[in-house]
Amino acid sequence: MRIDVLTVLPGLFDCFLKEGVIGKAISSGKVEVKVHNIRDFTTDKHRVVDDVPYGGGPGMVLKPEPIFRAYDELTKEGEKPYVLLTEPWGEKFNQEMAVELSKKPRLMIICGRYEGVDERVKSLVDREVSIGDYVLTGGELPAMVIMDAVLRLIPGVLGNLESLRADSFSDRGLLGYPNYTRPAEFRGMKVPEVLLSGHHKKIESWRKEQSLRKTLERRPEIIENLKRKGLLTKEELE
Numbered sequence: 001m002r003i004d005v006l007t008v009l010p011g012l013f014d015c016f017l018k019e020g021v022i023g024k025a026i027s028s029g030k031v032e033v034k035v036h037n038i039r040d041f042t043t044d045k046h047r048v049v050d051d052v053p054y055g056g057g058p059g060m061v062l063k064p065e066p067i068f069r070a071y072d073e074l075t076k077e078g079e080k081p082y083v084l085l086t087e088p089w090g091e092k093f094n095q096e097m098a099v100e101l102s103k104k105p106r107l108m109i110i111c112g113r114y115e116g117v118d119e120r121v122k123s124l125v126d127r128e129v130s131i132g133d134y135v136l137t138g139g140e141l142p143a144m145v146i147m148d149a150v151l152r153l154i155p156g157v158l159g160n161l162e163s164l165r166a167d168s169f170s171d172r173g174l175l176g177y178p179n180y181t182r183p184a185e186f187r188g189m190k191v192p193e194v195l196l197s198g199h200h201k202k203i204e205s206w207r208k209e210q211s212l213r214k215t216l217e218r219r220p221e222i223i224e225n226l227k228r229k230g231l232l233t234k235e236e237l238e
């Protein structure tokens, strides 16, 4: 997969693209992520990317020209990207959308700043995406959240963990099961016996039951959603 990011703050992505699972996926060439400074697509001496809003009002708006110039330049050759615009009030990002986006060969993520982008930029956009009902200062963190959730789903990015997670609950949006590691008892808190039993079938069913129970308690709508889509097995429904 290739992702092109358009932003006026490219430096925000430096650590994200170097560290951890994402950093390894990029350095190994499993995925390609290019961050482009919108300012590099201006033509004036002062490299202006924003302007005051028509009709008055506070703050500044990102001008359409530099963004369109970047889009034209970056789509001259190769497959057309599926274009996302991060927005405070876009479609809510979730695991289902992450799975869908992970199947696209190429993404472009336009990151707004200030009061947002000129409305005409949305003629380039396939999906306006919000990462939650809270207001951030710009679209870069949402872009990193989306890339993190999408890139970890690319085959080979999670390495050998991926196969072990083949039927991963989290990819159906179920909440995770409790994790424990040594010591077996810590400040009087013991690790559940089943996890020390070495009985893999029992451990697997305990974990599945924990995940379903936690999801039913905290996010019953996820269970209803999976039931409606027929994505819960018969034994999971019992």
Ligand SMILES: Nc1cc(-c2ccc3ccn(Cc4ccccc4)c3c2)n[nH]1
Pocket (backbone or CB within 6 Å): 086, 087, 088, 089, 111, 112, 113, 114, 115, 116, 117, 129, 130, 131, 132, 133, 134, 135, 136, 137, 138, 139, 140, 142
């Ligand atoms: N989930 C989520 C996404 C964003 C987001 C995304 C892009 C931009 C571009 C500018 N801002 C700041 C802004 C604040 C208020 C009104 C309009 C714009 C952004 C915020 N906030 N929260």
